Amino acid sequence: MTIVLLPGDGIGPEVVASAVEVLAGVGEFDFAEFPFGADAIERCGTPLPAEALTGCRSAEAVLAGAVGTAAHTTTPGSGLLRLRAELGLYANLRPVRAWLEGLGPLRPDVVAGADLVIVRELTGGLYVGAAGRSAEGAYDTCAYTAGEIERVARVAFRLAQERRGRVTSVDKANVLETSRLWRETVTGLGQDKFPGVELEHLLVDSAALALVSDPRRFDVVVTENLFGDILSDEAAAIAGSLGLLPSASLGDTAGGLFEPVHGSAPDIAGLGIANPCAAILSAALLLRYALYRDPEAAAIEAAVARTLRDGIRTPDLGGTATTAEVTRAVLAGL
Numbered sequence: 093m094t095i096v097l098l099p100g101d102g103i104g105p106e107v108v109a110s111a112v113e114v115l116a117g118v119g120e121f122d123f124a125e126f127p128f129g130a131d132a133i134e135r136c137g138t139p140l141p142a143e144a145l146t147g148c149r150s151a152e153a154v155l156a157g158a159v160g161t162a163a164h165t166t167t168p169g170s171g172l173l174r175l176r177a178e179l180g181l182y183a184n185l186r187p188v189r190a191w192l193e194g195l196g197p198l199r200p201d202v203v204a205g206a207d208l209v210i211v212r213e214l215t216g217g218l219y220v221g222a223a224g225r226s227a228e229g230a231y232d233t234c235a236y237t238a239g240e241i242e243r244v245a246r247v248a249f250r251l252a253q254e255r256r257g258r259v260t261s262v263d264k265a266n267v268l269e270t271s272r273l274w275r276e277t278v279t280g281l282g283q284d285k286f287p288g289v290e291l292e293h294l295l296v297d298s299a300a301l302a303l304v305s306d307p308r309r310f311d312v313v314v315t316e317n318l319f320g321d322i323l324s325d326e327a328a329a330i331a332g333s334l335g336l337l338p339s340a341s342l343g344d345t346a347g348g349l350f351e352p353v354h355g356s357a358p359d360i361a362g363l364g365i366a367n368p369c370a371a372i373l374s375a376a377l378l379l380r381y382a383l384y385r386d387p388e389a390a391a392i393e394a395a396v397a398r399t400l401r402d403g404i405r406t407p408d409l410g411g412t413a414t415t416a417e418v419t420r421a422v423l424a425g426l
């Protein structure tokens with residue numbers, strides 16, 4: 093059972109090392125590590141070397157850190173986008189929970205009990221459309237097929253059936269043609285196949301406000317690539333820090349890519365203070381969605397919750413603990 097590790101850049105290797113320690117605390121796994129991102133550009137001349145891609149294809153699952161450095165800004169990200177596309181990972185699940193009262197910048201009475209999942213479309217839209225420069229300026233193109241919308245919406249409806257039965261579809265249908273197709277397609281799928289799931293539509297600007305003013309109204313949020321990227325960073329305010337947000341990128345075949353929502357955080361890289369919880373919780377999602385080991389996943393989540401409750405927190409959460417201390421506390425709590 094091989095898990096491929098793509099530690100990447102900045103705090104990526106620091107938090108992936110923590111996640112590996114925690115995985116080793118719940119079972120026996122084989123790990124195979126490959127360079128990725130700016131690290132791979134330095135060592136192999138490309139952000140996603142062929143051996144790394146081949147390794148990911150044959151692995152049970154992939155655990156990644158983050159990519160990007162000051163010297164290499166856009167190219168490392170292109171390796172990540174390519175990896176997601178090559179593996180056909182079109183649904184990016186980003187669970188967000190208010191783990192503990194008073195952790196983040198939002199009023200406790202607003203966020204207490206919030207528990208939602210953003211399902212972000214991951215292989216279409218503006219990030220992958222035709223882009224370039226013209227004599228006068230630059231352009232990026234947003235395009236979606238009905239099939240691309242339907243398959244990610246199906247993931248969201250199914251997830252809602254297992255949760256509280258409510259999907260919020262987020263778009264900008266008052267302006268964008270792709271959003272009008274998005275809304276029609278999600279509505280049609282809901283009526284035809286998921287009549288028992290409550291469906292609401294929100295425009296993305298209004299959704300951005302509701303996320304931080306009334307997060308408890310959300311159960312499953314489904315949205316396109318760009319909106320999901322932005323809204324999920326915003327949703328970190330509900331949890332308390334970007335360092336608490338994991339993700340699972342899934343497609344139609346077994347396995348998947350599991351990575352924190354955050355980036356390589358160059359401002360704190362090498363200081364030993366990165367919050368490892370997003371990576372550790374991503375490892376829990378890997379156990380749940382790729383290896384079907386839900387008890388171990390739940391044990392890790394409970395150990396993270398206990399660590400937060402015990403006040404063992406990194407500086408992003410107002411604490412003084414190091415990455416290593418948080419990791420040790422999670423391991424001890426298993």
Ligand SMILES: NC(=O)C1=CN([C@@H]2O[C@H](COP(=O)(O)OP(=O)(O)OC[C@H]3O[C@@H](n4cnc5c(N)ncnc54)[C@H](O)[C@@H]3O)[C@@H](O)[C@H]2O)C=CC1
Nearest residue numbers: 158159160161334335354355356357358359360366367408
């Ligand atoms: N999935 C990926 O590989 C991603 C890569 N990036 C790349 O990361 C680089 C930095 O981008 P930023 O916009 O600064 O986003 P970022 O997510 O790396 O950092 C934003 C802020 O959150 C803090 N932060 C992030 N993760 C943290 C953690 N685990 N513990 C404590 N604090 C944490 C950082 O210190 C920083 O102040 C860029 O090169 C960007 O392209 C950005 C987002 C995702």
Ligand SMILES: CC(C)CC(=O)C(=O)O
Nearest residue numbers: 169170172173219321353
């Ligand atoms: C390369 C970017 C799209 C990475 C990012 O910000 C993300 O996936 O959240």
Ligand SMILES: [Mg+2]
Nearest residue numbers: 321322325353
């Ligand atoms: Mg992002």
